[in-house]
Amino acid sequence: xxxxxxxxxNTAGTNASATYNPSTFTAGxxxxxxxxxxxxxxxxxxxQTITVSSGPSQVRLELFSGTCGSMTSLACSNSSIIxxxxxxxxxxxxxxxxxxxxxxxxxxxxxxxxxxxxxxSGATSLTSYPSCxxxxxxxxxxxxxxxxxxxxxxxxxxxxxxxxxxxATTTETVTVSSLGANITNPQIQIYGGTCAxxxxxxxxxxxxxxKSGLTxxxxxxVRVANLNANPSGAGTVANxxxxxxxxxxxxxxxSGAVSLTSGTTCVNTGxxxxxxxxTTISAIGCGTASRNxxxxxxxxVGxxxxxxxxxxxxxxxxxxxxxxxxxxxxxxxxxxxxxASTTLTPxxxxxVRIYTDPNTISAxxxxxxxxxxxxxxxxxxxxxxxxxxxxxxxxxxxxx
Numbered sequence: 001x002x003x004x005x006x007x008x009x010n011t012a013g014t015n016a017s018a019t020y021n022p023s024t025f026t027a028g029x030x031x032x033x034x035x036x037x038x039x040x041x042x043x044x045x046x047x048q049t050i051t052v053s054s055g056p057s058q059v060r061l062e063l064f065s066g067t068c069g070s071m072t073s074l075a076c077s078n079s080s081i082i083x084x085x086x087x088x089x090x091x092x093x094x095x096x097x098x099x100x101x102x103x104x105x106x107x108x109x110x111x112x113x114x115x116x117x118x119x120x121s122g123a124t125s126l127t128s129y130p131s132c133x134x135x136x137x138x139x140x141x142x143x144x145x146x147x148x149x150x151x152x153x154x155x156x157x158x159x160x161x162x163x164x165x166x167x168a169t170t171t172e173t174v175t176v177s178s179l180g181a182n183i184t185n186p187q188i189q190i191y192g193g194t195c196a197x198x199x200x201x202x203x204x205x206x207x208x209x210x211k212s213g214l215t216x217x218x219x220x221x222v223r224v225a226n227l228n229a230n231p232s233g234a235g236t237v238a239n240x241x242x243x244x245x246x247x248x249x250x251x252x253x254x255s256g257a258v259s260l261t262s263g264t265t266c267v268n269t270g271x272x273x274x275x276x277x278x279t280t281i282s283a284i285g286c287g288t289a290s291r292n293x294x295x296x297x298x299x300x301v302g303x304x305x306x307x308x309x310x311x312x313x314x315x316x317x318x319x320x321x322x323x324x325x326x327x328x329x330x331x332x333x334x335x336x337x338x339x340a341s342t343t344l345t346p347x348x349x350x351x352v353r354i355y356t357d358p359n360t361i362s363a364x365x366x367x368x369x370x371x372x373x374x375x376x377x378x379x380x381x382x383x384x385x386x387x388x389x390x391x392x393x394x395x396x397x398x399x400x
Contacts, residue, residue, distance in 0.1 A: 002041040002094075002110045004048060006118075006143060010107035013037060015056070015096060018103070025095075028073020030062035036097035043086040045112035045141040046234050050081045050094055055106030058099035065092055088232045114141045115161050120148070120195035123162040123221055128172055130248035130277050134241035137161060137176075137224065139183060139231045142238075148223070151189055151200035158187065159232075160225035166361055167214040169246040169275040174222050175208045180239045182231035191221040216274060216363040248275045249294050254325035257295035257351055264375040266308055268368035271296075271354065273313065279353070285330020287319040293355035300344040302373035307352055309337040312367040313360065319353040 002011055018035040041048075052059050061081050064071040071093060075081050086092065096108065115138055117124040126135055142159045165172065174188055188209045193199035198221060203211040214220065224242060231238040249272055251258045260269055276292040298305075309316055318339040321328040328351060332341050335357070344350065354369065376399055378385045387396055 002039050002108065004041055004044045004110040004112055006111065006114050008051060008109040008111055010053070010109050011039075012105065013039070013096065013108050014103070014105045015098065016103045016105075024069055025064065025071040026073065028062065028064075029076035030060065030073065030095060031097065031099060034060075034097040034099070034101060035103065036095050039094040039096065039108060040091055041094070041110045042091050043088050044230070045232060046086050046088060047082065047084045047112060048086055049111045050083075051109055051111070052079045052096060053107045055079070056098050056102040056104035058102060059106060060097050060099055062095040062097075063092060064095065065090070068093070085234065087234065088230075112141055114143050115139075117161045117163065118142055120162045120198070120221055120223075123164040123195070126163050126165045126222070126242065126244045128165055128168040128244040128246050130246065130252060130275070132175060132243040132245055134177070134243050136239065137163075137242050138239045139180075139224070139226055140238035141232050144230070145225070149198060149200065151191065151198075152202050152204040153187060153189055153225075154227075156228045158223075158225035158227060159230050160223050163222040163224065163242060164219055165222065165244045166219050167216050168361055170214050170216060171210065171212040171246060172214055172220070173208060173210040173245045174205075174242065175245065176224060176240050176242050177207065178239070178241045179207070180231065180233075180237040182229075182233050182237040183226050183240060184229060184231070185227040186240075187223075187225045187227050189223045191223065192218075193221075195221065217361045246275050248277055249273075251294045251296065252276050253279060254295045254328065254351055254353075257297040257325070260296050260298040260352075260369065260371045262298050262301045262305060262371040262373045264372065264379065266370040266372055268310065268370050269296075271367050271369050273354070273356065273365040273367075274363060276355075278355075281328060283328065283330065285319070286333035287330060287353065288317065288355070288357050291317070291355040291357055292359050293353050296352040296354070296369060297349055298352070298371045300346050300348050300350060300373070302346055302375075303344050304340070304342050304374040305344050306338060306340045306372050308370050308372065309354070310368045312337050313356055313362065313365045315356045315358065315360075316367065317355050317357050319355075321351040321353065322348065323351075325351065
């Protein structure tokens with residue numbers, strides 16, 4: 001019996017003094033009347049590779065299903081067979097012979113390829129979003145992991161794969177869904193640290209786990225497993241979906257824009273980009289797409305209006321829109337902390353998009369924002385315009 005593994009673990013063999021016994025099988029794609037020796041293995045993956053090395057010249061392999069005396073030839077090759085659509089848990093048979101009847105020693109092994117994220121070092125990177133955006137995953141051919149500290153997992157055998165994410169907020173939720181039929185005991189755990197030194201965050205669940213107290217901008221690792229039973233199998237029986245989510249700012253979308261009031265002096269409103277996601281805008285205009293943003297609105301009081309950011313993160317951007325959230329029109333942009341416009345229509349609602357370029361994930365992505373307009377020169381008593389009395393009306397223009 002050969003044991004399938006993720007790397008070639010050779011078993012020494014020889015066909016010296018072997019015989020040919022056609023009564024036990026039908027050769028199928030293999031040659032007849034060739035002395036041969038036999039091996040068997042139990043499939044642990046739907047795709048397996050059989051390799052013979054250091055053997056005599058013209059070595060040949062033939063793969064069979066069935067049982068001795070009732071076999072079906074599946075594939076033939078010279079020194080290696082890669083075969084798909086095997087039934088996990090089923091025993092298969094291997095015939096080794098030489099085309100020219102040469103005899104001698106050889107090595108043989110059976111291997112399979114685990115998922116690319118079978119180990120923490122190959123963790124698949126996920127992005128946290130305000131709503132669940134699934135990434136397809138599988139536990140098919142995942143190896144049983146006995147080396148990683150259990151953390152908050154109970155004792156047992158875990159067939160696992162790994163993911164990572166950068167915390168967008170201090171609280172993140174990992175969710176798995178659409179579980180294949182063979183994932184009967186799902187387990188999720190979030191770890192801190194590094195793959196070489198994982199730390200237990202006491203964050204475990206079955207199909208969902210939420211962890212608070214995370215550090216924004218820090219990478220965390222997620223272990224997804226099935227407990228005590230190998231879920232591998234044909235089709236989608238070991239597949240699942242996974243996503244990472246967080247709560248976004250209330251004004252993450254234009255429809256939730258925070259209303260600002262334009263004043264003659266700056267009255268700040270606190271804002272944050274922490275946990276923001278990007279808005280898809282059909283006509284981005286002078287702005288940059290795919291940047292995490294938040295939204296504000298204001299009603300213009302005067303044509304001359306200024307939007308000002310203070311205590312802002314690095315590389316701030318301001319974009320001004322007219323129209324409605326459903327049909328935005330870009331009016332102006334600035335790379336910096338002040339956007340001044342002289343062409344606004346008093347009484348009209350405008351929308352302000354705040355973002356950074358490039359995107360950054362940091363707890364320091366906070367700012368203050370205000371909207372100001374230039375008042376008339378005679379807005380206060382101290383600036384009263386002098387009028388002259390006349391025998392007839394001589395108008396002086398004014399504005400509110």
